[in-house]
Amino acid sequence: MPYRRCGKSGILLPAISLGLWQNFGETDIQAVFRKTLLTAFDRGITHFDLANNYGPPPGSAEENFGQILRTDFAGYRDELLISTKAGYTMWPGPYGDWGSRKYLMASLHQSLKRMSLDYVDIFYHHRPDPNTPLEETMAALRDIVHQGKACYVGLSNYPPDLAQKAAAILRAMGTPCLIHQPKYSMLVRTPEAGLLDVLQAEGIGAIAFSPLAQGLLTNKYLGGIPADSRASKEHFLKSEMITAELMEKIDRLNNLAVQRGQTLAQMAIAWLLKDERVSSVLVGARNSEQLVDSLKALDRLDFTTDELTLIDTILKQN
DSSP: OOEEEOSSSSOEEESEEEEOSSSSSTTSOHHHHHHHHHHHHHTTOOEEEOOTTOTTTTTHHHHHHHHHHHTTTTTOGGGOEEEEEEOSOOSSSTTSSTTOHHHHHHHHHHHHHHHTOSOEEEEEEOSOOSSSOHHHHHHHHHHHHHTTSEEEEEEESOOHHHHHHHHHHHHHTTOOEEEEEOBOSSSOOGGGTTHHHHHHHHTOEEEEBOTTGGGTTSSTTTTSOOTTSHHHHTSSSOGGGOOHHHHHHHHHHHHHHHHTTSOHHHHHHHHHHTSTTEEEEEEOOSSHHHHHHHHGGGGOOOOOHHHHHHHHHHHHOO
16 A cells, blocks of 8 residues: 655555445444455555544444444554544534534534544544634634644635635644545546645645545446446436436546556546545445455556546547
């Protein structure tokens, strides 16, 4: 496993980190996700990414991860980098959502209890809050670090202007922002429109989530919509997104991946890692076999100029 410097900090991240957004909740099979977590650590993945609302139901991913921390990972805490977040709806009423000091403090307290931890390594604000002053949210993050409940703070889903303002506030408070987690993939290139430049200038690492665009950047949909796919469930990925034009792009990208000796998913992960500003790519995994397959992206990280030009041409076609 190669490790990359996270911005201008002392932290090294594995090139591929494991996210527990799905497949680690109450409705999932413990023996399966336990094997996934153990395989990840054995393969050099030291960073495990959670959030208060991961499951389903919300909170159950942290509970399950905490149980495995207490058993299989007992004695390895200092070899792990554990992150969690708050910012989306977690409990009813006016104090269980967004970015108030009340919500962030309470949510982290709950997360630590679920995982039986004294602290997390990174605590993120999960999304910007249009109504809470940015200074209030950033002050809460600073105080969380000063109280020893997190080693570092991060941001997620912040656009370039707000990320820059937040970083300036945190730096002035003496608690620099370590990391930013944007949605980034071949199909969602929004971070290239200013955000990555801001992060580089501010010395903040980037960790890309949803690198496979909810499974679109795999060969899963080339033959239609499988019955057990996310698109079939019409939840996070809608079937109407899978157009003939998109499938033509996916097919051409898949052909290039095959020529490179990779799967499309492996090429999509490698494509993100071509940019030194990306400290890590956050992958999900429904089982250990899928995780091992994603890790094979590390076998071929180089791209020729012609390959990169072809990828851009494919992605820009109408």
